[in-house]
Amino acid sequence: MSSKTDGKFGEYGGQYVPEALMPAIEELTDAYERYVLDNEDGFMDEFRRRMREFGGRPTPLQPAEQLSARYDTDVYLKREDLLHGGAHKLNNALGQVLLAKYMGKERIIAETGAGQHGTATAMAGAHLDMPCEIYMGETDIARQRPNVFRMRINGAEVTPVTTGRGTLKEAISETMRDWAKTVENTHYVIGSIVGPHPFPAMVRDFQALISEEARSQAQEAEGRLPDAVLACAGGGSNTMGAFHNFVDEESVDLYAVEAGGSSLSVDEEAGVAPNSASLSTGEEGVLHGARTRVLQDGDGQIMESHSVSAGLDYAGVGPELAHLVDTGRVDAVNVDDDAALEAFHRLSQLEGVIPALETAHAFAYLEEHRGDLGESVVVNVSGRGDKDLETVIEETAERDLSIAPDMDLFREIGGGML
Amino acid sequence: MTLSDAFDEPAFVPYLVAGDPDFGSSLSYVEALERGGADVIELGLPFSEPIAEGPTIQEGIVRALSAGMATERYFEFVERLDVDVPIVCMTYYNLIYQYTGTSGDAGGAAGERGPRPFVERAAGAGIAGLVVPDLPPEEASPLRAACDEFGLDLVFIVAPTTRGDRLDRMREQVSGYVYVQARLGTTGARDDVSEQTDASLERVGDWEVPKAVGFGIKTGEHAERIVAAGADGVIVGSALVDIVAEGVAEDRDPADVAAELAAKAEELKAGALAGAKQRTPPEHT
Numbered sequence: 101m102s103s104k105t106d107g108k109f110g111e112y113g114g115q116y117v118p119e120a121l122m123p124a125i126e127e128l129t130d131a132y133e134r135y136v137l138d139n140e141d142g143f144m145d146e147f148r149r150r151m152r153e154f155g156g157r158p159t160p161l162q163p164a165e166q167l168s169a170r171y172d173t174d175v176y177l178k179r180e181d182l183l184h185g186g187a188h189k190l191n192n193a194l195g196q197v198l199l200a201k202y203m204g205k206e207r208i209i210a211e212t213g214a215g216q217h218g219t220a221t222a223m224a225g226a227h228l229d230m231p232c233e234i235y236m237g238e239t240d241i242a243r244q245r246p247n248v249f250r251m252r253i254n255g256a257e258v259t260p261v262t263t264g265r266g267t268l269k270e271a272i273s274e275t276m277r278d279w280a281k282t283v284e285n286t287h288y289v290i291g292s293i294v295g296p297h298p299f300p301a302m303v304r305d306f307q308a309l310i311s312e313e314a315r316s317q318a319q320e321a322e323g324r325l326p327d328a329v330l331a332c333a334g335g336g337s338n339t340m341g342a343f344h345n346f347v348d349e350e351s352v353d354l355y356a357v358e359a360g361g362s363s364l365s366v367d368e369e370a371g372v373a374p375n376s377a378s379l380s381t382g383e384e385g386v387l388h389g390a391r392t393r394v395l396q397d398g399d400g401q402i403m404e405s406h407s408v409s410a411g412l413d414y415a416g417v418g419p420e421l422a423h424l425v426d427t428g429r430v431d432a433v434n435v436d437d438d439a440a441l442e443a444f445h446r447l448s449q450l451e452g453v454i455p456a457l458e459t460a461h462a463f464a465y466l467e468e469h470r471g472d473l474g475e476s477v478v479v480n481v482s483g484r485g486d487k488d489l490e491t492v493i494e495e496t497a498e499r500d501l502s503i504a505p506d507m508d509l510f511r512e513i514g515g516g517m518l
Numbered sequence: 519m520t521l522s523d524a525f526d527e528p529a530f531v532p533y534l535v536a537g538d539p540d541f542g543s544s545l546s547y548v549e550a551l552e553r554g555g556a557d558v559i560e561l562g563l564p565f566s567e568p569i570a571e572g573p574t575i576q577e578g579i580v581r582a583l584s585a586g587m588a589t590e591r592y593f594e595f596v597e598r599l600d601v602d603v604p605i606v607c608m609t610y611y612n613l614i615y616q617y618t619g620t621s622g623d624a625g626g627a628a629g630e631r632g633p634r635p636f637v638e639r640a641a642g643a644g645i646a647g648l649v650v651p652d653l654p655p656e657e658a659s660p661l662r663a664a665c666d667e668f669g670l671d672l673v674f675i676v677a678p679t680t681r682g683d684r685l686d687r688m689r690e691q692v693s694g695y696v697y698v699q700a701r702l703g704t705t706g707a708r709d710d711v712s713e714q715t716d717a718s719l720e721r722v723g724d725w726e727v728p729k730a731v732g733f734g735i736k737t738g739e740h741a742e743r744i745v746a747a748g749a750d751g752v753i754v755g756s757a758l759v760d761i762v763a764e765g766v767a768e769d770r771d772p773a774d775v776a777a778e779l780a781a782k783a784e785e786l787k788a789g790a791l792a793g794a795k796q797r798t799p800p801e802h803t
């Protein structure tokens with residue numbers, strides 16, 4: 101392999117993929133090094149320009165006044181929910197679709213969990229005139245309908261994946277299978293910092309716009325760096341994006357908040373982990389092309405994960421994040437479904453920001469650890485919650501949350517929808 | 519007999535998923551393949567994320583896993599098999615990497631992870647070699663070392679897209695035979711036999727190990743053409759897993775399914791032998 105990047109993060113990372121994909125991965129590694137790392141042909145300049153003009157960057161770093169008062173801490177929101185498409189996903193999708201253009205590819209494929217990455221890829225595909233096909237688990241299709249429509253409206257094909265439990269893990273496997281057949285003219289736009297090298301490093305570099313901006317915005321607002329940065333972690337792309345430019349600053353604590361789901365315990369017999377906390381409870385293993393932390397049974401069979409938020413519902417995590425957790429640089433923490441749901445309502449009511457359920461996990465951690473995160477805290481608002489409204493209405497109705505608005509009203513108005 | 523000796527005459531190399539659709543039937547299916555003329559048997563140890571597999575084999579894997587197939591059980595399966603031909607274990611790297619042996623096992627540091635305990639156990643069960651579709655040569659050194667230590671062969675898959683340095687790296691590490699992937703994509707039976715086969719065979723033409731071609735071979739006629747084109751063997755998976763799947767769908771007596779597998783094996787083996795007769799004799803210079 102060429103020299104600049106070896107794709108290893110400590111013991112993690114690597115390229116565990118079928119041979120048919122290796123030439124495509126080598127070609128991609130070469131393109132990553134030339135265009136992304138060396139800005140050949142002004143690639144990164146064009147990427148940044150399009151992220152401004154099409155994406156709406158920079159996103160604000162907003163002081164959250166009510167939360168700050170509640171926690172007696174300066175809380176700042178990095179508003180990736182205001183990025184075009186409503187989530188941080190466009191940073192990566194646009195970067196990769198543009199790269200595919202530079203590489204002369206003719207077609208884009210992608211997997212999606214919550215539908216946010218698929219939506220962002222469909223938008224970037226339309227914007228850059230690239231046909232795209234999105235693989236999505238059928239369970240996720242059912243719980244993320246608005247995003248399925250958005251993808252279709254942007255002109256993407258949406259192909260349901262029916263194997264397994266029909267969530268992100270199966271969608272990734274299926275997209276890899278498509279790629280194995282079509283590598284010669286197709287680029288696979290992976291949706292997080294997962295998969296074989298160079299994906300984890302490349303996706304991080306595109307997402308690093310988040311912390312690049314947040315860092316200078318924080319300097320401007322407070323004249324210093326924050327004491328802590330919080331981000332939810334599924335695969336970990338908004339997480340590494342929010343952390344990257346702070347990793348070398350030892351004074352900044354980094355918290356990756358995973359989905360504790362309904363429980364942290366694991367049912368080996370059934371092969372089910374009722375959570376998606378691969379950093380907190382997973383073991384080292386090889387999944388989807390990389391060595392990383394994985395939810396698996398004693399034999400190494402991958403478990404079915406769970407989270408109320410589709411975007412965190414994944415049995416693996418990016419190798420770089422796993423490494424930073426092992427070395428102690430990043431704290432892996434988790435909150436359960438109930439706490440995330442409460443945090444969803446709290447942020448909506450206190451700040452007028454409806455967060456994605458994924459994002460709500462970070463706010464739930466803030467609520468639980470209000471006192472010990474320092475005087476200035478940045479929370480990455482990875483996405484907005486519009487896509488989750490149906491789920492939230494259902495899940496709230498099942499629980500007794502004092503903070504939630506009266507859901508009976510929703511049931512009456514939204515009767516048809518439910 | 520070593521793995522490469524099994525290719526002295528054109529070899530038929532069938533693949534089945536161990537434990538598909540259940541332990542007992544699967545044992546009889548594998549044995550039927552040997553009766554039908556198999557020279558080497560590739561036996562899948564099912565993994566939950568088989569990214570190199572098409573729908574037919576994926577479904578076989580799901581059937582086997584739901585019937586309780588697991589790593590230790592797989593080794594018991596191999597030990598129970600009454601066959602004389604070499605068995606090659608085909609699986610994904612995570613299962614090899616996670617295996618720590620049965621608890622209380624003598625030898626081997628307790629809880630030792632990595633390829634060594636798996637390879638040691640495989641050798642003990644009488645397995646002759648391994649094929650690991652998600653392990654490219656760049657990541658294979660620990661497994662290669664363990665295979666050398668315990669006398670197993672490590673088979674690599676050469677894809678239609680494999681060229682240059684990558685071919686050299688594989689050539690250095692491969693043993694037993696080289697698995698020549700006939701066309702791009704995942705496994706699955708096809709009606710056409712790809713033209714990419716000739717080109718792929720040519721790229722490994724001067725390798726010392728036997729060349730076995732797989733992906734999409736379905737009939738005796740395919741086998742004949744592939745061997746005529748210069749292959750030392752044909753690997754057939756999905757066309758056989760299809761027979762197992764039909765047996766499940768139609769609720770057939772496992773003995774009938776086994777008989778059909780044996781008949782299919784005979785057809786494929788006969789095709790391979792017929793192909794050898796059509797080969798252009800080597801040119802003399």
Ligand SMILES: Cc1ncc(COP(=O)(O)O)c(C=O)c1O
Binds near residue numbers: 291334337338410
């Ligand atoms: C809004 C939002 N946040 C977070 C995630 C989780 O992804 P990652 O951990 O890669 O940031 C998703 C995934 O779909 C998402 O839509």
